[in-house]
Amino acid sequence: MKFINWLILFAIAPLAACAPKRDLTLAPPENAQWVDIEVVVPTNTTAFPLNALYRSSVCLHERRQADMSKVKSRGYNPVHMALQPDAGGRVYRQRVALDGGGPCEWKLSMITLGIEYSRTDHLVKDAEVGTAVGLKVAFDNEASNNGYYEPVKNELTHSSVYYPVELNWNEANKPLELYLFGEHSFYPYRMFIDKG
Template sequence: MAEYRQAHIPQRISFALLTIFASLTGCAKDQSLAPPVNSEQVIVRLKVPSELKAETMKVMYRSTLCTFTDHSAYGGPYQRDGYQHMDIEPAQQGRSDVYEAKLSKDGGGACQWRLSNVTFGVSYREPGRFGENVRFGAGGGVVVIFDDNASPRGGANIKVDGDLAIKESYYPWVDEGFIGGHKKDVSLLGEGYDYYRMYQALDARLVSFEPVLHSRFMVYSIGPKEKKKGNFVTFKYPDGSIEEVRRAKPDFRRLEAIRLAAEKK
């Protein structure tokens, strides 16, 4: 298991550092991050609605010098880039709704670490307001990759040149399930099947994310109480319409149409 230890980086940010596996080659090297004072920065900026909160950022650095031995599905050994994970709390800018973190492109140190990817996003500040024992489910996440490697959540399906500006609509989705025990959670429903938007931005120096929360247009789903052929999830949309389908998530385009029609009235 990897162990956490503290590292201090000249960015006005303190963060927890996850050391890489003990099987790294060249283990006599100091594997800590040491970004140069003049290291190029990537600014990650979030504009957070009042009902939401900024999640802890998960940052990964990679090294082609400090590698480690992994094994293929057939048991064959091969060398992989070393990596380090860290958590960074984005800082609120004054009393505004803007939160920001600065990431050094050059991680420095004997391993010559380089920024590889960052995972960040938003979640509900108080999910309990949707009912007793309601927890936050998923959604509102973003992954940005700064090199040609996949992130811990996979590769990017959107590639951009230069800086990256993301503005996405989200709807509150309250889901109640019974099979395997009663549970109720609230998620941020965005466009697409995945809960994380995946980007590759090799040259970005500014990544901005503005989630637009349409709080008045809530969708509910209620799962079946037993596994039985023909038992489907029931979706209740904000216009009063009901849909019983095999689909695992509400219809985002249907929600968009309901909202746009209501806003025209």
Template sequence: MKRTNILYLLPLLALSGCALSEELSPPPDGKTVKIVVVKPADIDILPMDVIYRSEKCRDKIFTSTGAVSSRAGYHLLTVPFKSEMGSGTVSNRVALDGGGQCEWKLSNIRFQFKFSDMTKFGAGIKKNIPNDIVFVFDNNSPPRGNGHYEDVYGDIKIKNDYYPLVIYDRIIDHAKTLSIESERMLTYKVHDGRSIFFEPHVYSDKLVKILGPEKIGDNTLSIYPDGTQTIKKKGSYPLDFKKLNEIK
């Protein structure tokens, strides 16, 4: 698989090993899907990862027994969002039909988002882990997760709550990691959708801190924004989203 950074949606692409023309050439009047995201002030919306697949230009693969098989060829693009002036949103369009002799078809879209400023959540934070959302347009498995998704039909609007979490590792590297957490992993199978609107509600003021064990075998301590503390077994970091929702 090749990864290509692009400034525009429809460049020329190459797929090694394909006997046909390797160009992605969407029809000028072809259908598109528009992705619109409401951008919270303290969140960075990262570019979309867009995968097209081709049944005609297939990739050879080896099975566990050493036999040669094949799978649909695919290309991964990086498609940036564009700011919509005066709206507080970012957006871009993605072609459903990739065209060309390989007859590329849109397979899935995935993008991530993360906090833009780690320092507002305390000192010593070394990592900033994003969350993501995935939209599937064919019968192939999503690019992450366990293969399950929610079916959605037509144009869709999605709203979801997110909270900051800082985990302090007190055994190995003594580093703090920031992440943006939600109660569920968002993966959707899109049917006949031409517009997707995503609005993340980010409660930056509801920070949860998790202190990891000081030695192997100890428990972890979770501290909620209202001062409530809970103790969990080592390696277990489930958040109480019901509690977070109730905190004013």
């Protein structure tokens, strides 16, 4: 069995070497505009890492369709950034460049950010932390093409009411889970920013 695993690995390895590499380097220019992000979290919650998706019209992504024809689309570069807490641990901040620069000329397409429980014992003993809640902010039409995104211009202030939800699977091997629940799991916004 071990021989077969190695045989498969050696058969696939040469194919991986043929795949062209995209340069994922971000190098914002000196005059880049920045998005300043601030998340204020309630007690017993924490901000999860910010996910920024950059896209490029220079470094294209190639994929095959069902009929094996090649299709090229804008390249993508997902970047995960930790939000930095202040001394009190309730306010988290991060800066994200609109123009990611680099050889691929990356442009910010979308950010996803939010909060999740940091602990559960204040409400339920021996529960696991469930899924997070937050915001999806699109910066171009490609990111916002899968549904309605509320348009905002230059600045976004969002405040939500979330409730704890206890999820019990009624199975002996499944732990109890504690979730945050609101009107939306992730509120969708489409940000329009004045250049300059």
